[in-house]
Amino acid sequence: MRQAGRWRSRVALGVPAAVALLLLVVPLVALLFRADWARIPSDLATPTVLPALRLSLTTTSCTAILCLLLGTPLAWLLARSDTTATSWLRAVLTVPLVLPPVVGGVALLMTWGRNGLLGQYLSPFGIQIPFTTVAVVLAETFVAMPYYVLAVEGAMRGLDPRLESVARTLGASDLRYLRTVGIPLVLPGIASGLALAWARALGEFGATITFAGNFQGRTQTLPLLVYVELERDPQVAISISILLLAVSVLVLGVLRGRWLR
Amino acid sequence: MSIPTPGSGHLDARIRLRRGQTEVDVALSAQPGQVIGVLGPNGGGKTTTVLALAGVLPLEAGHVRLGPDLWDDGDRRVPPEQRAVGLMLADSLLFPHLRAVDNVAYGPRSRGVDRHTARERAVDELRRVGLAERADARPRELSSGQQARVALARALATDPSLLLLDEPLAALDPDTRARTRSDLAARLAGYGGVTVLVTHDPLDALTLADHLVFVEDGRVSQAGTPAEVLGEPRSPYVATVVGLNLYAGQGDSHGHVTTPTGALLVTTDPTEGPVWATVPPQGVALHRSRPDGSPRNTWSLRVASVTMQGQSARVGLEGDLALTAEVTLESVAGLGIRVGEQLWAAVKATEVRTYPR
Numbered sequence: 001m002r003q004a005g006r007w008r009s010r011v012a013l014g015v016p017a018a019v020a021l022l023l024l025v026v027p028l029v030a031l032l033f034r035a036d037w038a039r040i041p042s043d044l045a046t047p048t049v050l051p052a053l054r055l056s057l058t059t060t061s062c063t064a065i066l067c068l069l070l071g072t073p074l075a076w077l078l079a080r081s082d083t084t085a086t087s088w089l090r091a092v093l094t095v096p097l098v099l100p101p102v103v104g105g106v107a108l109l110m111t112w113g114r115n116g117l118l119g120q121y122l123s124p125f126g127i128q129i130p131f132t133t134v135a136v137v138l139a140e141t142f143v144a145m146p147y148y149v150l151a152v153e154g155a156m157r158g159l160d161p162r163l164e165s166v167a168r169t170l171g172a173s174d175l176r177y178l179r180t181v182g183i184p185l186v187l188p189g190i191a192s193g194l195a196l197a198w199a200r201a202l203g204e205f206g207a208t209i210t211f212a213g214n215f216q217g218r219t220q221t222l223p224l225l226v227y228v229e230l231e232r233d234p235q236v237a238i239s240i241s242i243l244l245l246a247v248s249v250l251v252l253g254v255l256r257g258r259w260l261r
Numbered sequence: 262m263s264i265p266t267p268g269s270g271h272l273d274a275r276i277r278l279r280r281g282q283t284e285v286d287v288a289l290s291a292q293p294g295q296v297i298g299v300l301g302p303n304g305g306g307k308t309t310t311v312l313a314l315a316g317v318l319p320l321e322a323g324h325v326r327l328g329p330d331l332w333d334d335g336d337r338r339v340p341p342e343q344r345a346v347g348l349m350l351a352d353s354l355l356f357p358h359l360r361a362v363d364n365v366a367y368g369p370r371s372r373g374v375d376r377h378t379a380r381e382r383a384v385d386e387l388r389r390v391g392l393a394e395r396a397d398a399r400p401r402e403l404s405s406g407q408q409a410r411v412a413l414a415r416a417l418a419t420d421p422s423l424l425l426l427d428e429p430l431a432a433l434d435p436d437t438r439a440r441t442r443s444d445l446a447a448r449l450a451g452y453g454g455v456t457v458l459v460t461h462d463p464l465d466a467l468t469l470a471d472h473l474v475f476v477e478d479g480r481v482s483q484a485g486t487p488a489e490v491l492g493e494p495r496s497p498y499v500a501t502v503v504g505l506n507l508y509a510g511q512g513d514s515h516g517h518v519t520t521p522t523g524a525l526l527v528t529t530d531p532t533e534g535p536v537w538a539t540v541p542p543q544g545v546a547l548h549r550s551r552p553d554g555s556p557r558n559t560w561s562l563r564v565a566s567v568t569m570q571g572q573s574a575r576v577g578l579e580g581d582l583a584l585t586a587e588v589t590l591e592s593v594a595g596l597g598i599r600v601g602e603q604l605w606a607a608v609k610a611t612e613v614r615t616y617p618r
């Protein structure tokens with residue numbers, strides 16, 4: 001009886017778990033299986049891929065820098081206060097995490113477009129944001145910054161608040177404490193937040209194509225090129241996908257090294 | 262900003278604020294050079310008092326004055342970084358990424374002292390706690406006792422007028438605690454400012470402090486010199502700390518004290534009216550049968566607990582009144598004392614002290 005019960009529970013849990021695993025793993029295997037490994041280097045060196053690669057690298061780097069410069073202070077302010085206003089702010093911040101990226105793109109157009117909330121003040125000066133490289137950076141930042149802020153805020157909340165009390169009695173201002181103690185102690189959190197945000201920015205598709213378009217050399221990043229090449233030359237699309245997969249695994253390796261220790 | 266000279270002022274504080282469930286209202290005052298020991302049960306408001314003195318928590322009412330400076334009056338608060346305070350907490354809380362010398366130099370550097378002078382000062386402070394040769398060690402390379410000494414050096418390196426020590430020895434193991442306690446005493450002897458030492462260890466308070474303040478449930482339940490408090494506890498908590506049995510009762514001129522539960526104590530030291538009566542645990546004798554002779558206090562009580570302390574045992578008794586007796590291990594064995602048994606407890610009338618409540 002008992003033996004049978006154990007078997008039943010194994011089957012009841014094991015079968016759906018195996019199906020779930022198949023759903024997740026088979027696509028990755030399929031990608032590796034269909035790749036023409038010998039062609040990858042030449043595929044990646046074509047005149048369409050190189051500009052996209054360069055664009056992806058520059059825009060994701062800009063996004064990472066924006067996260068670092070703007071997201072770190074925001075994370076700090078969120079970590080320190082416990083008012084209802086901050087919990088609302090944190091909730092708003094998580095919206096881009098779950099928002100369909102296309103909707104994010106539409107929202108960005110409504111903000112920076114010719115008649116947008118902010119764009120209407122820029123167009124008289126001849127400044128056009130949509131469908132430029134700046135738009136790519138804004139789209140990537142919109143989807144990636146929440147990851148960074150939440151990761152860094154978590155690390156900052158882990159700091160013993162009494163360290164700050166001690167530092168302040170020693171004469172340190174808020175800024176000095178942040179610079180000399182707060183940030184050095186959350187460097188691992190900042191590193192993993194950056195890796196996470198950068199990886200998310202690298203994969204950005206929906207908001208970018210909606211808000212920045214798909215112009216070669218200007219707004220066509222690697223994911224957008226994959227989409228185009230899939231129609232034109234699927235083998236090139238697979239080669240780029242392998243490259244993006246390799247980068248993702250690399251980022252994951254960096255993150256795991258941080259988190260498992 | 263200039264660093265004020267140490268020991269420049271008299272502390273005069275009335276801390277009034279609400280934190281969690283506790284309404285704190287604690288008055289403290291001390292002369293330069295004095296060490297005030299603040300004792301009390303956990304959650305009673307000790308740490309709140311310290312954080313308010315440091316400026317980390319704002320007062321709701323009352324005041325904190327140090328010498329001529331008003332630090333807080335419930336409306337305007339001088340922030341911690343502009344107060345001449347040093348703060349040392351239970352687990353040292355050194356900055357883990359900084360070497361010992363940089364931890365100690367952090368205060369002077371934050372207050373605008375140049376790198377070279379701050380480092381010289383830090384090495385000097387480390388030397389005064391006997392750690393000059395560990396200046397370049399990281400906190401994790403130091404023992405817990407050494408970490409505590411670095412934390413003290415760091416707190417003193419800014420020449421605070423007010424030094425706040427919140428359970429400075431609580432995180433140490435017993436051996437380290439005893440050694441660090443004497444290091445602490447030696448260093449405090451050379452300090453000219455006011456020290457507020459929060460502790461729940463009576464030994465810390467008695468060896469380091471020259472004035473004791475007991476804080477229970479947000480209020481000062483008793484204050485005085487160690488000698489005063491040792492002889493005349495005025496709350497059950499204080500009595501436990503100083504190791505006396507304490508009873509509130511009504512005294513008459515014949516030397517009788519009646520407790521609210523109806524128990525009667527006989528004393529040769531009569532006080533009339535509402536009184537406190539103390540019985541030292543060493544003054545309690547235990548017997549199997551009712552002892553002869555008078556005038557003595559005898560009660561038939563039930564054994565509630567037995568704990569060992571070195572060569573003696575503390576026997577907790579319950580019945581008409583709660584009584585702790587301290588007896589030798591021989592008598593524990595000889596009488597065959599077991600939890601749940603009825604025994605006779607006898608106390609000479611000369612052992613019972615009374616004083617007005």
